[in-house]
Amino acid sequence: MAGHEARLAAREAPADLAPTPDGDAPWISLFRAGAVAAALAVVSYVAALIIVGVTSPPPTSGGAAMLEFVGAHRTVYIVRQLLWMTPSLFLMVVFLALAVALRARSRSLAAVAGLIAVSSWVLTFAWPATGDGSLAMVVLSDKYAEAGTLGQRAPFAAGAEVLIALNDVPAVIGVLQTLGILLIALLMLRGPFGAGAAWLGIATGAVGMLSEALRPLLGWAYAGYGLLLFVWLGWIAVALWRHGRRG
Numbered sequence: 001m002a003g004h005e006a007r008l009a010a011r012e013a014p015a016d017l018a019p020t021p022d023g024d025a026p027w028i029s030l031f032r033a034g035a036v037a038a039a040l041a042v043v044s045y046v047a048a049l050i051i052v053g054v055t056s057p058p059p060t061s062g063g064a065a066m067l068e069f070v071g072a073h074r075t076v077y078i079v080r081q082l083l084w085m086t087p088s089l090f091l092m093v094v095f096l097a098l099a100v101a102l103r104a105r106s107r108s109l110a111a112v113a114g115l116i117a118v119s120s121w122v123l124t125f126a127w128p129a130t131g132d133g134s135l136a137m138v139v140l141s142d143k144y145a146e147a148g149t150l151g152q153r154a155p156f157a158a159g160a161e162v163l164i165a166l167n168d169v170p171a172v173i174g175v176l177q178t179l180g181i182l183l184i185a186l187l188m189l190r191g192p193f194g195a196g197a198a199w200l201g202i203a204t205g206a207v208g209m210l211s212e213a214l215r216p217l218l219g220w221a222y223a224g225y226g227l228l229l230f231v232w233l234g235w236i237a238v239a240l241w242r243h244g245r246r247g
Helices: 002-012 025-054 063-072 074-101 107-126 136-146 150-168 172-188 195-213 215-246
Strands: none
Touching (some): 025 215, 063 150, 074 107, 074 136, 074 172, 136 150
């Protein structure tokens, strides 16, 4: 009789909140990949910050000056841009793993949060600026060096000015990324990762949205969001790995 009542209750439960029949076992590899990806994202960001700290800063204005700087520091400049872009690839895996791990709380909310979070990091590769420069600047620098006259160089210098401006303006992509962090963190409350990771993620998402919206005005204060993000990703790396082992 009790078994019959349990089957009826399960049948009447909302499908959105029903647990998966096979649990987390099929997703262990994804959780572990997410843990490794979170750790690699932190390593990439830290490496980028170290390079920024020990190398000459690029000009903050002047398209011609920027292109000449890129030409003189080509290898270091390319490495800097790649280190800022690479974490976006890792974070796609991280947020996909988190969305799957949190699906038992609400499949629809996990799907929405996961879609916003993952797609926002995918869109990073479509945005021509990294916040510290642009790989497109390398192409413009080569064309600028090949041009023989000031008139021929002018269009490439103008293109560099546009890229400089794009690095300084608030980007919708950045706001979406921090919104994704906030939504995922809200799902983490009373979830499998503990309240500490959830509240730190909420703080990271909230501070991040404000920081991205006010980026031109914050200056070095923007680094506060970056520090929160690094700590949270480190926490998530450990939490996802443990969750994979439990699965």
